[in-house]
Amino acid sequence: MRISDLLKATTVKTGVQISSRDEAIDMLIDLHEKAGNLKDKAQYKEDILAREAAGTTAIGDGIAIPHAKSEAVKAAGLAAVTVPEGVDYKAPDGNPSNLVFMIAAPVDGDLHLEVLSRLMTLLMDTELREELLKATTAEAFIKAIDDKEKERYPEESKEAAATENTAQSGYNILAVTACPTGIAHTYMAAEALEKKAREMGYSLKAETNGSGGAKNVLTPEEIKAADGIIIAADKNVEMVRFDGKRVCKTNVSAGINKPEELINMIVEGKAPVYHYEGEKTTSTESIGGEGIGHKIYKHLMNGVSYMLPFVIGGGILIALAFLIDTIAGAPRDGNFGTYTQAAAFFKTIGGAAFNFMLPVLAGYIARSIADRPGLAVGFVGGYIATIGCTFANIGGDASAVSGFIGALIAGFVAGFIVLLLKKIFSFLPSSLESMMPVLIIPLLGVFLIGAFMCLINPVVGALNTAISDGLNSMGSMSQILLGCLLGGMMAIDMGGPFNKAAYVFGTAAIASGGFNIMAAVMIGGMVPPIAIALATTFFKNKFTDEERNAGVVNYIMGLCFITEGAIPFAASDPVRVIPSCIAGSAIAGGISMAMGCTLRAPHGGIFVFPVVGNVGGYLLALVVGSLVGMLLLGILKKKIK
Numbered sequence: 001m002r003i004s005d006l007l008k009a010t011t012v013k014t015g016v017q018i019s020s021r022d023e024a025i026d027m028l029i030d031l032h033e034k035a036g037n038l039k040d041k042a043q044y045k046e047d048i049l050a051r052e053a054a055g056t057t058a059i060g061d062g063i064a065i066p067h068a069k070s071e072a073v074k075a076a077g078l079a080a081v082t083v084p085e086g087v088d089y090k091a092p093d094g095n096p097s098n099l100v101f102m103i104a105a106p107v108d109g110d111l112h113l114e115v116l117s118r119l120m121t122l123l124m125d126t127e128l129r130e131e132l133l134k135a136t137t138a139e140a141f142i143k144a145i146d147d148k149e150k151e152r153y154p155e156e157s158k159e160a161a162a163t164e165n166t167a168q169s170g171y172n173i174l175a176v177t178a179c180p181t182g183i184a185h186t187y188m189a190a191e192a193l194e195k196k197a198r199e200m201g202y203s204l205k206a207e208t209n210g211s212g213g214a215k216n217v218l219t220p221e222e223i224k225a226a227d228g229i230i231i232a233a234d235k236n237v238e239m240v241r242f243d244g245k246r247v248c249k250t251n252v253s254a255g256i257n258k259p260e261e262l263i264n265m266i267v268e269g270k271a272p273v274y275h276y277e278g279e280k281t282t283s284t285e286s287i288g289g290e291g292i293g294h295k296i297y298k299h300l301m302n303g304v305s306y307m308l309p310f311v312i313g314g315g316i317l318i319a320l321a322f323l324i325d326t327i328a329g330a331p332r333d334g335n336f337g338t339y340t341q342a343a344a345f346f347k348t349i350g351g352a353a354f355n356f357m358l359p360v361l362a363g364y365i366a367r368s369i370a371d372r373p374g375l376a377v378g379f380v381g382g383y384i385a386t387i388g389c390t391f392a393n394i395g396g397d398a399s400a401v402s403g404f405i406g407a408l409i410a411g412f413v414a415g416f417i418v419l420l421l422k423k424i425f426s427f428l429p430s431s432l433e434s435m436m437p438v439l440i441i442p443l444l445g446v447f448l449i450g451a452f453m454c455l456i457n458p459v460v461g462a463l464n465t466a467i468s469d470g471l472n473s474m475g476s477m478s479q480i481l482l483g484c485l486l487g488g489m490m491a492i493d494m495g496g497p498f499n500k501a502a503y504v505f506g507t508a509a510i511a512s513g514g515f516n517i518m519a520a521v522m523i524g525g526m527v528p529p530i531a532i533a534l535a536t537t538f539f540k541n542k543f544t545d546e547e548r549n550a551g552v553v554n555y556i557m558g559l560c561f562i563t564e565g566a567i568p569f570a571a572s573d574p575v576r577v578i579p580s581c582i583a584g585s586a587i588a589g590g591i592s593m594a595m596g597c598t599l600r601a602p603h604g605g606i607f608v609f610p611v612v613g614n615v616g617g618y619l620l621a622l623v624v625g626s627l628v629g630m631l632l633l634g635i636l637k638k639k640i641k
Helices: 021-034 041-053 111-123 126-134 138-152 158-164 184-200 220-225 252-257 259-267 292-327 341-355 357-370 373-387 403-424 435-472 476-492 497-511 515-538 545-559 563-572 574-594 605-611 615-636
Strands: 058-060 067-069 077-087 097-105 172-178 203-210 213-215 228-233 247-250
Touching: 021 041, 021 077, 021 097, 041 067, 058 545, 077 126, 097 111, 097 126, 111 126, 111 138, 111 545, 126 138, 172 184, 172 220, 172 252, 172 259, 184 203, 184 228, 184 252, 184 259, 184 563, 228 252, 228 259, 247 259, 252 259, 292 341, 292 357, 292 403, 292 497, 292 605, 341 357, 357 373, 357 403, 373 403, 373 435, 403 435, 403 497, 476 497, 476 515, 476 563, 476 574, 497 515, 515 545, 515 563, 515 574, 515 615, 545 563, 545 605, 563 574, 574 615, 605 615
Parallel strands: 067 097, 172 203, 172 228, 228 247
Antiparallel strands: 077 097, 203 213
16 A cells, blocks of 8 residues: 555645635545545545544644545545645644645545554655645655655565665565564564664565554565565464574564664574474574563464454444443343344344454464464363363353463463374374374364363362452452553553553453453553653654654554554653653553443554443543653653753
């Protein structure tokens, strides 16, 4: 997806005079209609205005980006106008907007987020903004963006790719980046590696394993020609394709923070040769290490990453069912959420998705450990955890449901059972090897994990009951303190172990009905980028021009629950940034818990606010936490000389 591909000469107007925001919106909608991007102009305008009613789409620094996902959009497109004299678009910095882009996005997918992210990345360049304002024709406007995209994303240009293959050093380095949620860390690591490689004079292509699947995928030809591959990932990626190549394996944070060291591992030939079967090398040369702790973390996060879509989809649908019954005035009894036909529809479908959560978690942990043969064994273990099978009551016992903890245990045990079975039956001749994945492992693996789960379900079930009773027995003050703790943890390392520990605790709480806990976790993760963005807006003299430009993007990242937007600021000034963010996030988490806010989805940011329990209190928590973080950062930061 390129910005220059979405723009057409017919959707760009330069040097226009506009007296109001509404006039700008009308002009941009007309451009979209003339270009054939809309099915229903009136409906699209209604959707645009609805988005504006939720909050201004002006970013600051003279930029506004109105946008809407709409059924009225026929084809994705981008319209733009330049307003030399500016128009009042209610920007956060109070300045008029000179560059106004309008995104028309279909309802399927998250195109608007991709366009927003890339557009803001490009517009952070002050020179580009000046060039766009100077453009006298649509063609010159589009060319300026196209040139900047080619410079910023050379891997998307065939010409640039050909140039890369003839880089002066002759090295050809490949990389794969991946984080559990597949959002920010994935792309930040890829960007850091590609940027550092260019600075060092080497060619590097990075494949990103994000939430929307793998992008910029490495081809067999590129892998064959490569001198080495950097794997910066906190979840397992497809490794068989790298058999026989030098591979440097590390975590995704090292990809962000230590790109030069990783590149030098390949350049200097220090990375060990990878062998798919058994990974015969145990070299410690990999930056960031592949120790036991990190391997366990990767297996866990692999399961969590596959589980999240089920939790998000199912959780939001169930929340919608409750919302419908609330509007209908249904009594809040055991049938709440199913009184009306519409509510029952959403709750049934959402419940179906939700019920897959724990089997999927266990299945993909096991798959991460033992490859594909572990999947079925893990699924069965996760399912048994959800129904509470015991030897005393094989059909299931509600008191013995081991839930999230049981599914975690099932996933790891299932994976190691499969590895053990592979080792035990390694004596089989090659003619009988085909029986292993289709007969021996499924049969014995399912039997063994079933017996194991029947054994531990009563113990883990009792533990779950104790935890649940403990949380339910908490006084209001204790709950507030828990919210402060979880919210603060989300800001300690912004995507690192503390952040992920709080996040996994929140998702586990969803499985047992602790929706207030997940609410505190998400609000704690939204505060750091927004607090930093506000600080760069209202304390301009304490940030560089580059930091202020980057700060604008953090508004979007924070509202989308992408905590990692704060990482560059935290890395450059951890003593001041991290404590400020922790304080703001802790206060937000505490307020959320005090107000009784609930959340059934583990992700989504502002886009899931309509299904938040007590959305007013939740907005209050976000505003107060962000303002506290902003003020502390503004006080602690020193003025730029």
